[in-house]
Amino acid sequence: xxxxxxxxxxxxxxxxxxxxxxxxxxxxxxxxxxxxxxxxxxxxxxxxxxxxxxxxxxxxxxxxxxxxxxxxxxxxxxxxxxxxxxxxxxxxxxxxxxxxxxxxxxxxxxxxxxxxxxxxxxxxxxxxxxxxxxxxxxxxxxxxxxxxxxxxxxxxxxxxxxxxxxxxxxxxxxxxxxxxxxxxxxxxxxxxxxxxxxxxxxxxxxxxxxxxxxxxxxxxxxxxxxxxxxxxxxxxxxxxxxxxxxxxxxxxxxxxxxxxxxxxxxxxxxxxxxxxxxxxxxxxxxxxxxxxxxxxxxxxxxxxxxxxxxxxxxxxxxxxxxxxxx
Amino acid sequence: xxxxxxxxxxxxxxxxxxxxxxxxxxxxxxxxxxxxxxxxxxxxxxxxxxxxxxxxxxxxxxxxxxxxxxxxxxxxxxxxxxxxxxxxxxxxxxxxxxxxxxxxxxxxxxxxxxxxxxxxxxxxxxxxxxxxxxxxxxxxxxxxxxxxxxxxxxxxxxxxxxxxxxxxxxxxxxxxxxxxxxxxxxxxxxxxxxxxxxxxxxxxxxxxxxxxxxxxxxxxxxxxxxxxxxxxxxxxxxxxxxxxxxxxxxxxxxxxxxxxxxxxxxxxxxxxxxxxxxxxxxxxxxxxxxxxxxxxxxxxxxxxxxxxxxxxxxxxxxxxxxxxxxxxxxxxx
Numbered sequence: 010x011x012x013x014x015x016x017x018x019x020x021x022x023x024x025x026x027x028x029x030x031x032x033x034x035x036x037x038x039x040x041x042x043x044x045x046x047x048x049x050x051x052x053x054x055x056x057x058x059x060x061x062x063x064x065x066x067x068x069x070x071x072x073x074x075x076x077x078x079x080x081x082x083x084x085x086x087x088x089x090x091x092x093x094x095x096x097x098x099x100x101x102x103x104x105x106x107x108x109x110x111x112x113x114x115x116x117x118x119x120x121x122x123x124x125x126x127x128x129x130x131x132x133x134x135x136x137x138x139x140x141x142x143x144x145x146x147x148x149x150x151x152x153x154x155x156x157x158x159x160x161x162x163x164x165x166x167x168x169x170x171x172x173x174x175x176x177x178x179x180x181x182x183x184x185x186x187x188x189x190x191x192x193x194x195x196x197x198x199x200x201x202x203x204x205x206x207x208x209x210x211x212x213x214x215x216x217x218x219x220x221x222x223x224x225x226x227x228x229x230x231x232x233x234x235x236x237x238x239x240x241x242x243x244x245x246x247x248x249x250x251x252x253x254x255x256x257x258x259x260x261x262x263x264x265x266x267x268x269x270x271x272x273x274x275x276x277x278x279x280x281x282x283x284x285x286x287x288x289x290x291x292x293x294x295x296x297x298x299x300x301x302x303x304x305x306x307x308x309x310x311x312x313x314x315x316x317x318x319x320x321x322x323x324x325x326x327x328x329x330x331x332x333x334x335x
Numbered sequence: 336x337x338x339x340x341x342x343x344x345x346x347x348x349x350x351x352x353x354x355x356x357x358x359x360x361x362x363x364x365x366x367x368x369x370x371x372x373x374x375x376x377x378x379x380x381x382x383x384x385x386x387x388x389x390x391x392x393x394x395x396x397x398x399x400x401x402x403x404x405x406x407x408x409x410x411x412x413x414x415x416x417x418x419x420x421x422x423x424x425x426x427x428x429x430x431x432x433x434x435x436x437x438x439x440x441x442x443x444x445x446x447x448x449x450x451x452x453x454x455x456x457x458x459x460x461x462x463x464x465x466x467x468x469x470x471x472x473x474x475x476x477x478x479x480x481x482x483x484x485x486x487x488x489x490x491x492x493x494x495x496x497x498x499x500x501x502x503x504x505x506x507x508x509x510x511x512x513x514x515x516x517x518x519x520x521x522x523x524x525x526x527x528x529x530x531x532x533x534x535x536x537x538x539x540x541x542x543x544x545x546x547x548x549x550x551x552x553x554x555x556x557x558x559x560x561x562x563x564x565x566x567x568x569x570x571x572x573x574x575x576x577x578x579x580x581x582x583x584x585x586x587x588x589x590x591x592x593x594x595x596x597x598x599x600x601x602x603x604x605x606x607x608x609x610x611x612x613x614x615x616x617x618x619x620x621x622x623x624x625x626x627x628x629x630x631x632x633x634x635x636x637x638x639x640x641x642x643x644x645x646x647x648x649x650x651x652x653x654x655x656x657x658x659x660x661x662x663x664x665x666x667x668x
């Protein structure tokens with residue numbers, strides 16, 4: 010187990026470095042000049058050269074990348090801004106604020122959005138999937154299938170906007186979504202994010218319902234489930250303790266990917282509800298050619314996927330004793 | 336003879352499928368006496384397994400139509416409530432299946448799977464149930480049972496898995512054990528061990544056993560009585576000595592002829608029963624075996640295709656065939 014995690018962590022670092030390198034060099038393949046943006050509309054050549062030097066863009070590309078990687082592991086010194094200690098993600102090209110601080114500032118919102126929505130879509134999706142599987146071909150099954158098809162087809166900006174209009178502006182049932190830190194006021198935290206959670210969950214639930222239903226239907230015909238019934242286990246424990254166990258594997262797999270994706274930023278959801286999370290940060294970084302910020306958001310998104318993949322692999326071994334981590 | 340422990344009367348099981356109604360079991364009657372073993376023999380699809388899943392109430396109630404009577408120790412089981420059946424299963428009637436690898440849960444330890452049956456039916460504590468699981472593993476001959484009790488099925492060999500399965504089935508001292516092809520998935524050397532184990536346990540506990548198999552060798556070595564099934568019906572019934580020694584039904588002859596014999600010369604070819612098992616949706620009229628039977632002309636094709644033959648005589652060695660006893664004796668000498 011320990012060896013497995015160590016090896017996977019090392020692999021993850023290499024993966025992230027490759028992703029970072031790709032992003033970095035791709036950035037310079039795009040005809041956008043951050044120095045010109047920083048310099049302003051009227052920009053004489055000497056000022057442009059100065060701006061370029063200030064942003065470190067006058068260095069060879071490879072040296073720039075090495076300096077960026079070095080900053081993460083050992084920290085680095087910036088001319089005029091002083092030492093930035095490890096892990097240093099640099100300073101924003103746009104407002105010269107430390108990138109790490111900005112990311113850490115936005116992270117709680119994104120994490121809160123992810124956790125809440127994930128709790129809703131996981132429980133709701135799995136529950137409806139189980140019910141649909143047990144009521145195969147019956148009305149409940151058909152309702153669940155239809156609902157999940159609709160859920161999978163609609164878009165967040167559509168449902169979100171409708172929900173905002175009817176529930177918030179027209180009828181004042183819910184308040185305008187806003188982020189209050191959990192540590193400050195847990196109730197305000199939950200009520201403030203309830204609407205985005207539910208709307209985000211609608212999109213994701215469908216996947217879980219369908220995945221749970223199809224795997225559960227399969228599991229219910231397994232020999233060992235029949236054995237459990239032949240032993241006199243009650244219908245509920247046959248489903249919850251035997252059939253569900255085998256169903257968990259594919260669910261955990263997509264759950265890991267979904268969590269990773271959401272931590273990287275639910276861009277459209279944040280945009281729809283006016284929430285300032287990591288997703289918004291990445292959109293702005295691209296728009297303003299803010300290389301350090303862009304690198305950081307890519308790193309967060311990729312890192313989340315990589316980390317959740319490792320967790321999922323460990324979970325496989327926890328759920329299924331036949332899986333050996335090696 | 337006292338009242339039989341298990342008595343099945345006129346059992347009919349129909350499945351409703353998209354292709355039509357499958358007549359899996361059609362008017363089947365049989366008895367199992369206390370402490371004896373009944374071997375049920377037949378080809379795949381002859382209704383052997385369905386009959387026994389029905390006894391345990393493990394059929395799908397949505398698509399299955401059952402009629403007839405199943406009496407277990409005087410209790411009527413057809414139409415019994417779900418909770419009645421749950422209390423019965425694993426307790427009074429237990430079942431072991433063909434493939435112990437897929438029939439044991441891969442996610443739970445052997446000990447857990449054994450002890451949960453015991454706890455469910457006796458209300459024993461966790462520690463008591465665990466001790467009982469170790470005891471059962473010892474009885475079925477698992478070495479180092481107090482260590483192996485915490486193993487998962489995939490850590491066991493095929494034979495040990497079936498032993499564990501038997502331990503699980505017998506943990507509540509059932510009065511009836513239904514063994515559905517318990518040795519088919521095992522190595523030949525292990526098969527004999529498992530059969531011996533079942534016999535030994537039967538001697539100790541007095542459990543009745545229904546041994547479902549297509550292997551007449553298994554029947555010969557374990558059963559007291561035999562029921563030969565074809566297309567969901569009983570075609571021959573009797574003691575092992577009667578049915579295997581003086582078989583009367585052409586289908587039983589076919590089964591015996593298709594079995595390799597050590598005493599026969601290698602040059603004598605095995606004779607499979609010609610044709611294929613009938614569709615259970617459109618069962619042939621009259622005797623369902625007549626399209627594959629070599630003796631239709633002897634009894635008269637109209638007779639064989641006409642009325643359905645009943646098992647006769649009513650008690651003892653009976654068979655469902657229109658040939659006369661003299662003809663049968665003449666053919667099978």
